[in-house]
Amino acid sequence: MMLGPFLFGAPLALIGLIALPVIWYILRATPPAPKEADLPSLRLLDDYTAQEEEPARTPWWILLLRLVAAAAAIIGLSQPVYAPGASPASESSGPVLVVLDNGWTSAARWSEMRTVAASALDGEARNTPAHLLLTAPRTLNVDPAERLSKTELPQRVNSLDPVSWDVDRANALERLDASGLQPGRIFWITDGLTPDTAIPFARDLAARAPLSIYAAPPRGPVAITGLSSDAEGASVELTRAALASDATYFVSALTLDGAAIGTAQAAFTEGNATALAGFDIPAAALARVARFQITGADGAGAVWLWDSSARSRRVGLVSGDATAQPLLSDMHYVRKALEPFASITEGDIVDLIAANPDAIIMTDIGRLSPDVEADVAAWVEKGGALIRFAGPRMAAQSDSLVPTPLRRSSRAIGGALTWEEPQSIGSFPDGSPFAGLSAPEDLKIRQQVLARPDPELANRTWARLTDGSPLVTAAPRGQGMLVLFHVTAGPDWSDVSYSGLFVEMLRRAIAAGRGEAVADAEGTYSPDIVLNGYGRLVSPDSSATPVAAADFADITPSEANPPGLYRGPAGTRAINAGDGATIRLMTDWPASARLLGDAEARSLRLGGPLLGLAGLLLAIDLIVALAIAGRLPLPGRASQAVIGVLALASLGVIAAPSADAQQPYRPSPYGYGISPGYGADINVKGEIDKATEAALDMRLAYIPTGDASVDRATLAGLRGLSLMLYRRTSVEPAEPHEVNPETDALDVYPVIFIGLSDAAAPLSADAVRRLNDYLRNGGALFIDTRRGGDAASTNNFADLERVLSGLDTPPLEPVPTDHVLTRSFYLLDGFPGRYENRRLWIESSGIGEKTERRGDGVSRLIIGDADYLAAWAVDERGRPIYSVDGGDEQREMARRFGINLIMYVLTGNYKEDQVHIPALLERLGQGDEGEDDFNIDDIPRIQDGGPQ
Template sequence: ATLLEGTLATSLPANPGVIVLADVATLSPGETADLLGWAEAGGTLLRFAGPQLAASDVSRDGEDPLLPVRLRSGGRSVGGAMSWGEPKTLAPFPEDSPFYGLDIPEDVTVNSQVMAQPDPTLADRVIAALSDGTPLVTRKRIGAGQVILFHVTANAEWSSLPLSGLFVQMLERLSITAAADTTLPADLAAATWQPDRVLTASGTLEPGDTLPGVSGTALLSEPLGPELRPGLYDGPDRRLARNAHDPERDLAPMVWPAGTRIEGMVRASETPLGGWLLALAMLLLLGDILASLALSGRLGPVRRAALLGTVAILTSYSPDTAWSQPGPEIAEELALAHVITGDRALDEIAHAALRGLGQTLFFRTSVEPDPPVGVDLERDELAFYPLLYWPITPDQPLPSAEAYARLNTYLRTGGMILFDTRDADIAGFGTGSPNGAMLRKLAAPLDIPPLEPVPEDHVLTRSFYLLQDFPGRHMGRTVWVEAAPPDAEQVEGMPFRNLNDGVTPVVIGGNDWASAWAVTENGSPLLPVGRGFAGERQRELALRFGVNLVMHVLTGNYKSDQVHVPALLDRLGQ
């Protein structure tokens, strides 16, 4: 088997047998449609639960097409410090389950799970359950394929199942069912199969569209020959491969007679002649000059000696080294980016804002960003930019399905988007504002985890500067980040919880940070902030928030490590 790692956009064209999604709650409409088409053609979608899926609204009111059952909100926790009961063990696998016959270790327990809602089809879709009867693994057929959901995480966060050998055996059983050939002669007899690409006698593939079609029965059982050649055959709803040999036939290495010369497919190395030919041309030109000088009587003894010395020096150089050129330099600095909204004035402010933030980072930290970049979500690659500033306007167009797929990939692979509705002076978060309404539309197809206002112990408050507020051009607005895990605990005597996990993929606010960060090309503030000294203090705090944001993106939550607590307590005066 071949393991492919990448985004859905890059993996689906390879037509894999199984696609694994671990705690992915929201898919864009384009990704959903592509996955449905792939699954209906015979693919197996293997999904795992997690905190994001448990906290989302996916498959709540109606069954999601890419989930086997409807889910309850919030999930269930058993056996933890804040819950009743003991961790649950696994029930024996039923006879109609693909896991039937596997031995269940006694030490495999489940602490948390996402719960399925009781529907009429639930019993038929459960292929593994816990000792209390709640589903552990559910499955639903989609066309010729299937979607399977493990109601626990793919790691050991919710259960000890991934640490056991049973987990590997279960995945092996699922891979066997995904790769099983369910094609029956009765299913193929009524169809005519058209050759698409066939093998030649030399082992190369060539188009087969000029060959006549063959019946399904002949395709499966008839021997190969001029009328039935090995290759790929297209049917009404699927494609089949007819191999050049039968499964029962053993392939053995060829035994050659003694003295036979065996040559592999080795390509002879090229000999570069460009430098030598150029040197020869220079020598011929020099010889022509010498001949002209000699015929005209202008080549005296001294000049003759000087020219001969020049010829000796030129011929002593190797063309391979004399004409070598250094390779191109590769840029190693990061760049901050903003989304092009189509509003020219706003895009210019966003560009000037990231220029000002970049200058602040250059003078105050070890980060030396390149000039900012405006990105077009429909065309540009986002993976090069750790931070994406997205100002919201009420009339900006919604991205396409392909753009949403790239955005979801960007968020899932460590990128951060700073959404700025710029309306903190007139509206509360998400209400009473055209920008807030547009934000909800823009963010709906994105795979955004549950959010919460920035807590006092969040790493954004101390990733570089110690901050309590995050003003921009406006003050007093709640800033939202990814919610902390429910089991995040605070160690006694320590002021911060242990949140050493990852970077929040989104930060949402409306303080209009771009207007506070923006500077002209000579470094002067572009827009006013507040009045007098208080306004400049507010601008300074906005820049400090930007510095903290970039440092959080680049370093993660390392400041949550308890190693830094003594130094932080000393600075706090505690």
């Protein structure tokens, strides 16, 4: 029901207003309660006959207070909404048209929008039909003319997912007109964005039938709309729709397989729609980044794919300068410019060609031998980039491996035979890879080699001087590229090598290797990997089509060309959903539409405030009644004394923990109490994902097996081990994480545990592949088969092949008695768990054979069957859950092994360096004639199992 600008969700509750006159009459006729007082003199009137008197009336202000409270409660129960300019949809008959925005901006609140759309027929008659119109264009889109029943609509809506391209509302209206549908009511569930198309779309819908609108715009950042990078890092631009308040979000830089390289913070200020997240990380690490993603945000716009133009390159260096002073050679400047973002190899040209790098840089080599020239030419034609710098030798003669013919002599500027004054760098043509760079005006070019006039010279020029002379020229040769800097790589002929511009020019020039970062006018790019509507990388489907190279710069994401990485003649190129997107909220809703969801932002729900007002007034009335009746006496001396005693007792309770905190904490060897502060996480403002939590706080992790009892035991075991680490070491782990090896970032965890069950399901090939990558990158995997048994039984690792088929398992051996695991924190002579006398298996040391090992010597794989996790497991109060064969003493030794294990993983095998102490003492001059008798066992150490 609607009364003016007021909407009432439960109008029948307003019938209660009829009771207000009755309440007024009752309250008016009932006097306030009289005060009672015992006066001894009144006993003289005991025999007096009282005359009937008319009672005093209730004061008017108390009447008003109670009536207002009753009215506020009644009106509040009617669910009133103040919504100026909005009106409810009129009652109508006929089909209901459900219009659903399913573009990439809907992903942030898609589950909510889908739920609302599925309930569009709630409250309608059983036989009321529904029709569905999706605003994102697709080849096989839902036909608006298709009739859906009350049971079919939720099924159809729940099967839908957002797409990774934008909506086209004009196309949706064309499809609606073509269907010939005449709806009786329209329900539009929208992302609430893009008013340029939303306003005419809403007006058109409102003109067809009564319209209800449910708006659900993203509440956080909507998209990454731009990226810029240089030799010092990268910066991404985030855009949001809501500008009301300050907000902070995080952006992660990820490799293509999801490993986190770095995280940056983007801070929005009130009133600003954009914010920058800067990544100040080494260029070598930045070159590994394949995508940037807003932490905790869904949608294709929350991901920015970075194509191969910024990847790390393998570069070979060949110098024509045989100077004995390498710091004075031209190659020194090239090397320093490339080191941050390229893998450099120096050597002979033939050896470099055999290594097949992305680019070869030569400084002042005028002419190659015919056979070497032929080899280099063949390498370039296969996709290599040959980058050459001029010099005296090239000025005298050159071979055919230059992008344009050269004059025989160099051009001296500002010298004795000056042509004119030294020149500055002029411009970078639009088609040049250097386009967009800024050249400082104080960079001067004093000498260069000149190109002969040629009709193609302008097309081959990447950089010019202020007088128009080419500074850098390039030309394709087969699939590769020839690039020539017409000056020396050092400071002899120019000042370019002194500037940061030199770094950027080289970085973009070497990207021409394999034909990348080149203005290719021909060829096509085929979709390699694409983003779905939720922002996840998936394989392209049959609807994704190649893109012509000439059209790639102007491409708009669509079903045929979804956001993703496309591979073609210039490597990979990216289409990003949020590239240059303008994000604005829709505010001009049609006055005739009924507003729901976030579209009600300009309306005010009055039910809660009115009920709160009623409660407040009733509380005031109660206090007034108690005061009039004399039930609120002022506190006397006795009451003040009681209050004082309670206050002192409270202070004593508060002070007691402070006094205890001064005492050193000495845990009992077999104590199970939870340590103060264990499990406290760092308080981070804003929502963060699992990977960021693990990066901020060291956490143990485990992979679930699908067996609920085993997974509970594993989690309890890791909690118990974390507790012991917190109580006894400087390691303070936070709550353990359950990780999915297919989707979660693994590199942020130092060790991952697996407790195998008899019915554990095999891991997928993708999960095993990511586990292999995790182990190769320095991670550690602890597998507990939980089989146990007696000392004579052999270790059975059959489940590993079944559950972890394809895991790159190195050769294993039992832990030697002198291994660092026996002394990394406690001195141990065994590794008991729930079962004792069991052997622990680690990666073979590889003595006498070549075995791939991690740099710090820590075994990547540790396997046991003593059910260690059950021995470590504790409940919420820190008490053991499972029994242990050897009782508390064996449980304590199992805990000590767990601590040794984590110390071993975190610190490596540094304690094995103790064997070098005699040599170190000898070098320090501390050895004497008896140093040959030095024994490592003479070093004092704790023999009772205490920490080293």
